[in-house]
Every structure is written in C-alpha cells, then in structure tokens.
Amino acid sequence: MPYVMVQIPNAPAPTMPPVPRPVPTSADVARLAGVSRATVSYVLNNAGAVRISEPTRRRVRQAAKELGYVPHAAARTLRAGHSRMVLMPTLPVPAGPLYSQFVHDFQGALSRLDYTVVQYGATGLRGDDAARAWAELRPVAVLVPSPGVGPEGVAVLKRSGARTVVTLGPEAVEGARALLLDHADVGRSAAAHLYARGRRRIGVVVPAERGMEMFSGPRLAGSREALHGTDAHVTELSLAYTEESAAALAARWPALGLDAVFAYNDEYAMLLMRALQDAGVRVPEDVAVIGADDLMLGRLLRPRLSTVRIALPSGRDLASLVDRAVRSPAAVPEPHEPFGATVVQRDSS
Amino acid sequence: MPYVMVQIPNAPAPTMPPVPRPVPTSADVARLAGVSRATVSYVLNNAGAVRISEPTRRRVRQAAKELGYVPHAAARTLRAGHSRMVLMPTLPVPAGPLYSQFVHDFQGALSRLDYTVVQYGATGLRGDDAARAWAELRPVAVLVPSPGVGPEGVAVLKRSGARTVVTLGPEAVEGARALLLDHADVGRSAAAHLYARGRRRIGVVVPAERGMEMFSGPRLAGSREALHGTDAHVTELSLAYTEESAAALAARWPALGLDAVFAYNDEYAMLLMRALQDAGVRVPEDVAVIGADDLMLGRLLRPRLSTVRIALPSGRDLASLVDRAVRSPAAVPEPHEPFGATVVQRDSS
C-alpha cells in the first residue's frame, strides 16, 4: 500500500497547530483567476509585448491582491540571470556621521537609478571569505570600503557576475575601480600643519576601540611619515572614547611634554580638548589641537577646532559612476585623482 | 536549414569583444571533477548523511577552487524554501550615533547566531509598497523602525514567510512584535522637566531637514501634551543644522521671550546653545536648554548639557528575541514595557 503515506500538499493537518499557510505563488494566482501562470506574469509585469484583455487583467490583479501575492525575488533573479542589487558590506565599526551621510546619499541616488542598495552585515568573515559570501548574492555591483578585499576577492566577485567592483580606500586593488581615499594623507596633512605652526613634540591619538585600526593606523603612519627626518617627534597616544580615559590621558599630560596633538578625528579631539582644558592645559597656547573629518561640532567648540577635511566623493557622483560601469563594463575607467585632505585651520592650532 | 542560427552556448564569439565568461555553476564543477552535481553539493555542504570518499572530496574542492565557483544564493533559497536573512530597512535619514551603534550591535549579535543581516535601501517606496518590496526577498525576520509599516504591510510580510516582524517605534502594529519606543515620551519628559525647573515659556526645536518629522513630530507633540492645561506655553522653533540657521534663530531670540528650550536632540542643542551664547544669551540663567539622546558631546559642553536619555534595547537582546521568534513563532510574546525616557539633569537646565 505505497500510497497511504503520501502527503497531500497543502492539506491541512487533521488536528492542531495552525499550519502556517504556504506562501502564495503565481500558480495560485493563476488558478484563482482562472488563467495560466504566463498570463499572470504578463499582467503583473505590465509586459508591453503582449496584449491581454482588460477583463483578464482585472481578474488577475484581483486574485493577486486577494491572496496577498508577492513575487519571489530569488526566483526572478534566478530566471533572469542577473539582479539590480548593489552590495555594500557594512563597516566593522559603527558608522560616523560622515560615512552615514555618504551612504545615505549613495543609496538615494542609486534608488533613483532603479538599483537596490543592500548593506550586508558580514561581521566575522574576513578578506576573501567575505568576498565569497557577497558573491553568493550575485550583486551587479559592489562597493567595498577597502582594505577589506584583495585581488582574489575582486576576481571572485567579477566571476560571479559583478559588473564592477569599486573600492573606497587607500589602496588600489587589482581589477577593481579604486576611489583613492588615503587616510595616511590625513595624518600627513595634520602633522605637516602642526609642524608649520612651530610645534615639534607631537602626539597622535589612536582610538583604543577595536576595529578602528583600519583608519587609525594609516593616520598615525602618515603623521610619522610627514615628520620623518625633521626635528619633530611623534608620540602615539591611546585613547578610549570615554571621559575617564580622556581624564587619565590629561592627567599625565605634563609628563608627556607635548606641544601639539592630532586627535584622530573631531570627536576624539573634542573629548581630549575638554579633558585638557579641565586639567588646566590651555589650547592652543600650551598645546595645539587638530582633529579630522570637519564635523559640525568642531565649529561649535571654543576655541574653534582646526581639522583636516577629507573630500569624500558625493553619493550621487559615485552612483552615476557605478551605473555607467554596470552599463558598459568595457569602458576603461579614467584614473582617479586621490581625494585630497585639506587642513582647515581654525583657532585650536 | 533551421540549425544554422542556433547559438551554441558558451561558444566564444568569432571575433571581438571579450565575451564575459559565464558564471560557473555546480554543474561545471561536477564536469571538471568528473562527478555528478549531487556529489558536488554533498562535498561543498559537508553533508553528514552521505559518505564521500576522501579522494573524491579533494577532486571536487580542487575543481571548485579552480573555477572560482561560488554557490548561487538565490537558487539555494529557492530550493530550500527559506533563507536566514534578517531584513532591516534603512532609515529615510542618515543614522545618528545612537542608531548606528544599535544597528552595529544588532548585526554583530545576529551574525553570531548565523543570520545574515541586510539593510535594505528602500528610499522612495512608502508604507505597504515598501513592505511588498521587502517581502520579495523572503526574509525570515524583519525589523522595522516604525512608523513605516502598517497592519497590511505586516500581513504581507508574514504571508511571504517572515517568521516574525518586529517594529521599533511609538506604536504597536497589529500582527507585529512591538518594541515600544515612544518619542512623544521624550518630549513629555523634557517639557515636564523644564516646567519643574520653573520655566513657562518653552521653545521646542523642530529640525528643518526633511525626513526628520518621523521623530520630531512626536517629540513636539509630547511636549505640548505635557504642558497642556498648565500655565506654560510651547513655541515651535524650526532650525536647520547649520550655523547660519542657528545664528538667525539666536538673533530673534529676545523677541521670542522664551526662558527654556527643548532642542530636539543633543546635536541641535549644541548648535543652538553655541549660537545663543555667542549672542550673549546666558545658559541656563536666561534660558534653560535640554537635549535628548544622551550623546557624549553633551557631557563635554559647558555648561554640561541636560538631556533625555532613551533606553534602546541592546542589540544583543533584540537579536536573541528575533532568534527565539524565528524558532517558535507560535510562542506568545510577552508584552513589552515601553522603553522609558529619563531626564539626565546636568548644568544647562
């Protein structure tokens, strides 16, 4: 009696737990509307090539609404062989205001170009493993804050159908379109500025928080590099983003004997500046302070905070770059000027 | 001669543009390794139920690596009938520090539970259209900063296979697990605090930026509500996040005759406080100022900024809540205490 155990699809369980109704498919819609699945597809996608009578259209739409039908993106992607998803891995650290704004603009601009931007939370995976995870989604384009992907990873992504891979960071990666954004240059600019202002014993703040090395490393290295071979000296200062840590650093300030500090960014600068002022250290007389990122808060501090402004590409420009690359991957990307870091001198240095 | 025009799959074009090599599939791997697709699948997924000889495993892995094979997530999802994607629509405004931190924690925690968190940039779509767009991805769970989805939207998501829909906002939505986070309560707390401090002519800052109404509306309404029927009076103050806008507001401050202001959040409070101080208005003597969100910068201002702290759920708690809901959607969610708003009084009020 081989038929006895056959499970009838969609049959309600004889008793008990409320069987979760299966997700309606286009076949269900077709059945309810009394048409074929093809017709359903035509109607719901407003296929221009085919003429469907108005009554039929209405019946189909009505049935779809009645069932709460929603097409299955995976099935569509599979069938179509491509998607319009632009993937952007999330940063390993909470986004700052600068990056949040950038992502927001980029997303908005790409939405208007009819792409879907997806921020993919891939914490835990590193390097090429991460790239493989992204590639599984078959995005049409990928924007990676580099470092975070190597040439291998780029190759995997492209072989998986990505029409373009754009990196946003200090180093160009083989095979990817690089938007050069050199954090070392921020450090260089800050250090050079402080040197030009006559300072010689220069502290560089390095956030104690994990995951920030990606940015803080280059900023420190750049500072070192700018002062190499001069009579100035760089001291690395670890600082956590807490008042306690800042107070502790301020307490040992006299012993450090510094006359200037590059505070990683404006937020750390604000934190440190306040702690120094509370400890009786005068800014800029005793110590010059410079931040980075040109956040609003720097303009609101007293003394006004000098900062290094880093020119991010506008979200809209980058969106159109991605769009062009998707439409003609063949086009040779014109090499890109690195985004410059410029010092905005105010009153703290 | 019907065969003449047949296109041979994968045949290189006789001349011309470098044909993008087609994406390798598991069939390609199988062919190269000289095994069946089934075997490839078993090997690459480490299927425990089946024993595959070590040499075969090696051959398969080697072939996969050689081709740069990456499985197709859409196909897998389609076949499996479900995914482990947790979808979170991106906010219509750039995320502030509070939310960035929350999202980061939430993502990290869910990653550790083996979910994939995806922030979906759905700008442009509203309400139930947006919900439909999310549903197309068939996420296993959805976290929506409400408002942003109605009961209809929740129903669509659930019918599309979402095991749970969690809203994070002021109102419970039928069918969804609500984390009540009432911005009106922030306004109420701020206003009540200012009233208790003896202030009666109270300004409430409303950001001029588009898209913020979602938060600013309730905060204003809550302030109004708290003072309704008292002898205090609320004045709505539009303020853009620029120094110019703040200076303009400060310039007409005397005419406004206010003795207190709830400045929407700490960032706007900082901006306004600076402008007021520059215009010779004393804080808190002439005007009491209170912000919200309890950001670090409030503690660094002088006078220290009073603020309304809003207790967000921890990312980890929320992640485990989602995980439990996914595993047993039947479980009746214990009703949740709204997250409270508590006033942190410092020196500005």
Add this chain to the structure above:
DNA sequence: TTGAAAGCGCTACCAC
C-alpha cells in the same frame, strides 16, 4: 489573446 513548457542553479530523495 492565452497556454504549455523549458530551464535558471541548487539540494535532497531514492536507486543503484
């Protein structure tokens, strides 16, 4: 104007 059916890439059941 509508329907039948192939096939996108993958996994899991069953047979060998």
Add this chain to the structure above:
DNA sequence: GTGGTAGCGCTTTCAA
C-alpha cells in the same frame, strides 16, 4: 559511495 532527477517560483519563447 555515487548518480539520476524532481522541483523550488519565475519569465519567456513558441504554438495554438
């Protein structure tokens, strides 16, 4: 141990 194969939901050619 390994292979054949059905079928997930969808779109689109071809036939009727």
